[in-house]
Amino acid sequence: MTDALLARPAPRKRNAEATRAAILEAAKSQFALLGYDCAVLRDIAREAGVDVALVKRYFGGKEALFVEALRASFVGDGMRGWDRATIAQELATTLAGSPHEDEARTHRFQFLLRAATSPTTAPLLNVLVHDRFMDPIRQWLGGEDADARARVFAATYIGFLVERLVRGEALHGRERQVFIERVTAVFAGLMTDEAAGA
Amino acid sequence: MTDALLARPAPRKRNAEATRAAILEAAKSQFALLGYDCAVLRDIAREAGVDVALVKRYFGGKEALFVEALRASFVGDGMRGWDRATIAQELATTLAGSPHEDEARTHRFQFLLRAATSPTTAPLLNVLVHDRFMDPIRQWLGGEDADARARVFAATYIGFLVERLVRGEALHGRERQVFIERVTAVFAGLMTDEAAGA
DNA sequence: CCATGAAGTCAATGGGCGTTGACATGCGCC
DNA sequence: GGCGCATGTCAACGCCCATTGACTTCATGG
Incomplete structure (x- = not known):
């Protein structure tokens, strides 16, 4: 058999920052789409291309991740560029x-x-x-x-x-x-x- | 010991209609308060003073119960008496x-x-x-x-x-x-x- | 008074999910 | 080069919850 069958799905580069950011990004997306209760850590992890356990390592748990995602979702780029006329x-x-x-x-x-x-x-x-x-x-x-x-x-x-x-x-x-x-x-x-x- | 300790918590009168109504009422309350995902059948049953299994007997399942509660929550007493002026x-x-x-x-x-x-x-x-x-x-x-x-x-x-x-x-x-x-x-x-x- | 079925009770099952700890592995420092 | 920590992987555990089916009890009609 070819070793394609044995190949792991890309061993993931070791980069704490990038991983953390990926999880956060996926969390923002999933939480916005599904809300806290329906969003599932496993899906967030999959979307980030990461193992679920890393969520705990980097954020501590689901609720902590949510809070951070919430804060991160409100960076104040808000209505800065809103033009009154239009x-x-x-x-x-x-x-x-x-x-x-x-x-x-x-x-x-x-x-x-x-x-x-x-x-x-x-x-x-x-x-x-x-x-x-x-x-x-x-x-x-x-x-x-x-x-x-x-x-x-x-x-x-x-x-x-x-x-x-x-x-x-x-x-x-x-x-x-x-x-x-x-x-x-x-x-x-x-x-x-x-x-x-x- | 007194037989108060042995007494079951009121053996519940046998009354299909009343039971059904009680479940529905509790469902409306819980669903409104918690939403579909967070509301729990056990709590709905408890609030209605009823065993969980009866929810299945009378409504078929959580989703069906929800739909019925939803319909029941929209009785059309709506804006009948609204006065345009005030x-x-x-x-x-x-x-x-x-x-x-x-x-x-x-x-x-x-x-x-x-x-x-x-x-x-x-x-x-x-x-x-x-x-x-x-x-x-x-x-x-x-x-x-x-x-x-x-x-x-x-x-x-x-x-x-x-x-x-x-x-x-x-x-x-x-x-x-x-x-x-x-x-x-x-x-x-x-x-x-x-x-x-x- | 008993048979029949409806109304109510109970315990168990199975799946989903957050969490956890043990294990593997790549990277930097001595 | 090899030690050690940081990073990543894996396989559970435990809990919660909807669902289910078998069992018990009451009421009714013959």
């Missing part, structure tokens, strides 16, 4: 699409959403939500009563994320168009600090 | 409060939310979301492009529910006031079928 429509267009496009930007927020709605992980979030989510939004919005407006803005955004998650696919035709118009209007309205004409 | 502010005021007030109404939505954000159960939702949630909103909204507007309305509403859930407590003072103003404005804007001035 962002409302950009967001609206993105939200009209399918959850499978735009993985990069959505990923972090989906992570947050999953974490927030699982009873296991929700307690871990309160601090982080403020520091990495609410606060940036608040600062970006600026103006009067930024706290309250940030709450409304964030809530609205989360709502649209959930809607898109449930919808599962992109909108089309006139429905898409109207959806985008309306969502744009909502965001735009929340960006100004003038009291809305209720 | 509902926006009513909703906003409720949403500014704590999730612990208004348990009755919140419960169903929490169930929906948990179900929507768990990858296990999300697929089961699409139909139901349309029939019991989107459709009523769509009909209630009426007017042009009701589909798209219903999506936006529903998404927004869900977003505020999540925000309130994460927040955990009522808002106070000026923040509360501004929050209510803004949310009212958002809802009011979504109720009209004139294209918003974006």
